[in-house]
Amino acid sequence: MSWNISRGVLITCLVLFGLLVFVPLTGSKYLIDLSTEIMVYALFALSLNVIIGFSGNVSFGHAAYFAIGGYANAILLTTYGWPLIFAFPAAIILSALAAAFVAYFCTRLTDIYFAMLTLAFSMLVWAIAFKWRSVTGGDDGFVGVTVPSFIDGRVPFFYFTLIIVTASIIILWLICHSAFGQTLIAVRENLTRAGFIGVNTRMMRGIAFVIAGAFAGVAGAIFAMYNRGVYTESAFWAESAQVLIMTLLGGMYSFFGPAIGAATLYILERFANEYTEYWPTVLGLILLVIVLVLPEGLVGLAKRLKERLFLGGGQ
Amino acid sequence: MDMLLSSPSFAFIQVLNSISLGMNLFIIAAGLSLIFGVLRVINFAHGVFYMFGAYIMYSVTKEFHMNFFWGVIAAAIGLAVIAVLIERGLFQWLYDKEHLMQLLLTFAIVLIMGDLAKIIWGTDQLSVSYPESLSGATNLGFTFYPSYRLMLCIVGPLIFLGLWFLIEKTRWGRLTRAATQDMEMLAALGVNVPVIYVTIFLIGSALAGVGGSLAAPINSPTPGMDATIIVECFVIVIIGGLGSLWGSFVGALIYGFVFNFGSVIVPNWQDVFAFLLLMAVLLIRPWGLFGKPEREGH
Numbered sequence A: 001m002s003w004n005i006s007r008g009v010l011i012t013c014l015v016l017f018g019l020l021v022f023v024p025l026t027g028s029k030y031l032i033d034l035s036t037e038i039m040v041y042a043l044f045a046l047s048l049n050v051i052i053g054f055s056g057n058v059s060f061g062h063a064a065y066f067a068i069g070g071y072a073n074a075i076l077l078t079t080y081g082w083p084l085i086f087a088f089p090a091a092i093i094l095s096a097l098a099a100a101f102v103a104y105f106c107t108r109l110t111d112i113y114f115a116m117l118t119l120a121f122s123m124l125v126w127a128i129a130f131k132w133r134s135v136t137g138g139d140d141g142f143v144g145v146t147v148p149s150f151i152d153g154r155v156p157f158f159y160f161t162l163i164i165v166t167a168s169i170i171i172l173w174l175i176c177h178s179a180f181g182q183t184l185i186a187v188r189e190n191l192t193r194a195g196f197i198g199v200n201t202r203m204m205r206g207i208a209f210v211i212a213g214a215f216a217g218v219a220g221a222i223f224a225m226y227n228r229g230v231y232t233e234s235a236f237w238a239e240s241a242q243v244l245i246m247t248l249l250g251g252m253y254s255f256f257g258p259a260i261g262a263a264t265l266y267i268l269e270r271f272a273n274e275y276t277e278y279w280p281t282v283l284g285l286i287l288l289v290i291v292l293v294l295p296e297g298l299v300g301l302a303k304r305l306k307e308r309l310f311l312g313g314g315q
Numbered sequence B: 001m002d003m004l005l006s007s008p009s010f011a012f013i014q015v016l017n018s019i020s021l022g023m024n025l026f027i028i029a030a031g032l033s034l035i036f037g038v039l040r041v042i043n044f045a046h047g048v049f050y051m052f053g054a055y056i057m058y059s060v061t062k063e064f065h066m067n068f069f070w071g072v073i074a075a076a077i078g079l080a081v082i083a084v085l086i087e088r089g090l091f092q093w094l095y096d097k098e099h100l101m102q103l104l105l106t107f108a109i110v111l112i113m114g115d116l117a118k119i120i121w122g123t124d125q126l127s128v129s130y131p132e133s134l135s136g137a138t139n140l141g142f143t144f145y146p147s148y149r150l151m152l153c154i155v156g157p158l159i160f161l162g163l164w165f166l167i168e169k170t171r172w173g174r175l176t177r178a179a180t181q182d183m184e185m186l187a188a189l190g191v192n193v194p195v196i197y198v199t200i201f202l203i204g205s206a207l208a209g210v211g212g213s214l215a216a217p218i219n220s221p222t223p224g225m226d227a228t229i230i231v232e233c234f235v236i237v238i239i240g241g242l243g244s245l246w247g248s249f250v251g252a253l254i255y256g257f258v259f260n261f262g263s264v265i266v267p268n269w270q271d272v273f274a275f276l277l278l279m280a281v282l283l284i285r286p287w288g289l290f291g292k293p294e295r296e297g298h
Helices: A008-021 A029-055 A061-079 A083-106 A111-131 A154-176 A179-189 A190-197 A200-227 A238-252 A257-275 A279-292 A297-310 B002-006 B008-039 B046-065 B069-088 B101-120 B148-169 B170-179 B183-188 B193-215 B224-240 B243-266 B269-283
Strands: B137-139 B145-148
Touching: A008 A154, A029 A154, A029 A179, A029 A200, A029 A238, A029 A257, A061 A083, A061 A111, A061 A238, A083 A111, A111 A200, A111 A238, A111 B101, A111 B148, A111 B224, A154 A179, A154 A200, A154 A238, A154 B101, A179 A200, A190 A200, A190 B193, A238 A257, A238 A279, A238 A297, A238 B101, A238 B224, A238 B269, A257 A279, A257 A297, A279 B101, B008 B046, B008 B148, B008 B170, B008 B193, B008 B224, B046 B069, B046 B193, B046 B224, B046 B243, B069 B193, B137 B148, B137 B243, B145 B148, B148 B170, B148 B193, B148 B243, B170 B183, B170 B193, B183 B193, B224 B243, B224 B269, B243 B269
Parallel strands: none
Antiparallel strands: B137 B145
């Protein structure tokens, strides 16, 4: 029942996928790179939304799992010479395990503590990446990642990213619209009541956190190969803020909202960087607008506009 | 490690180092915890307030060539003014919204003020000198110890006493405690609750400013110092218990000892020890050593 997807959304997704397939044919390096990066960030933001939109907790440290996926994939591929088929899943499992470890502590308490602890643990990951020089390269970053030859090149890598990201999004969609996903929404809406009807709310929030961490790890693992390097900044709280703002900008109560937010924010960043070095200020102002005027993000705004237009402005 | 066991004066100095670090952190964490206790908001911007305190100290002593003491006063007043502007301009609109929006608002302030600091003070590491009267070492009889750090060991407990007296022994403090219990009832009794809120936010933020100005000679002001301190404060208030003055005091002392002795015993990995301690507290007493268990479903 709940796996019905609205026709409009489905058509939009198929058209978007169709368009993306043809992006490399344009031959524009700029466009191919931009699309690859946006796909990675879209997945990253969608993964965060499993925690925010579907379990109602806010993680201020989601970048930690992106970074763990990236570092693990890079180190296994390069330092240990593992083939991608083993390194990539291992990186995802490591991200999920790290998320499970943090979730074990964070889900003991509710919202405020959850926010503080996720941030604190992500900074611990950052500190470890920073200090464990012999393995992670410290503040110079882990550079010169070995990329397997079959995806070595702009176009093959684009298609690799497209396939992995699409598959991940389909899996995430299925999870969020399954009985499990619907239960998570019940937990979000009322933790106490969900508990009364027999839901193990702590376990549910923990599982949501692990799923989110695993898919952030997927995004991170792709990004490490794309950049041929992983840097400590990817675990820093500014990165967590960025993905959080992407999710909120798009709209946390819709499944695809965060992907829209990721694309919007990423393109905005590209433009902003040409005019100002103060991108964080722009981010801060966007966040202020979201908090004060647009709590449901762009998707919420679009819905409101649609109602105005088609229902003649009546409430 | 060997030094710790073989030389009592070295060990004693490490104890004092731990206390002075803990007391400096206490001043900042107490502000964060105080604001949470009354306003029920965790101010993510508390770290950036601390950073502004340190930068203000730099400007006052290095650019305006004024006394260190005036630097502390200026940092307190500066942050008090910023706090009032933020509370009246932005925060007051969000008290009836969900926690998330309040957290996000403070996060927006972090991003904007972080850039503002770069615009005003640049990105270089700045140095602040110790005040002249405290730049030397004090003779403790069997060993010498830096006077400045000794001053921190004294100022911290004084601030603790001041806050304790204010909250526990004055009429205003009783009203504040009442506001944490039932804000609507208090308003119905004719108390001006918004004034209590803005005053608490002001005091808490001024403490961050004072803490930053006092830390400036030890931790040279630099961009990014806000991220480090906010994580340290989070660890302290979670260990001690959110909203508890005693909790901040004891939590900060514990953090000071763990961090300092951790760096002596296993250099470079002191952060990890603090986190291990945090995890242990979360397992045994999730609401912190001096905190109260959360009420369900709010």
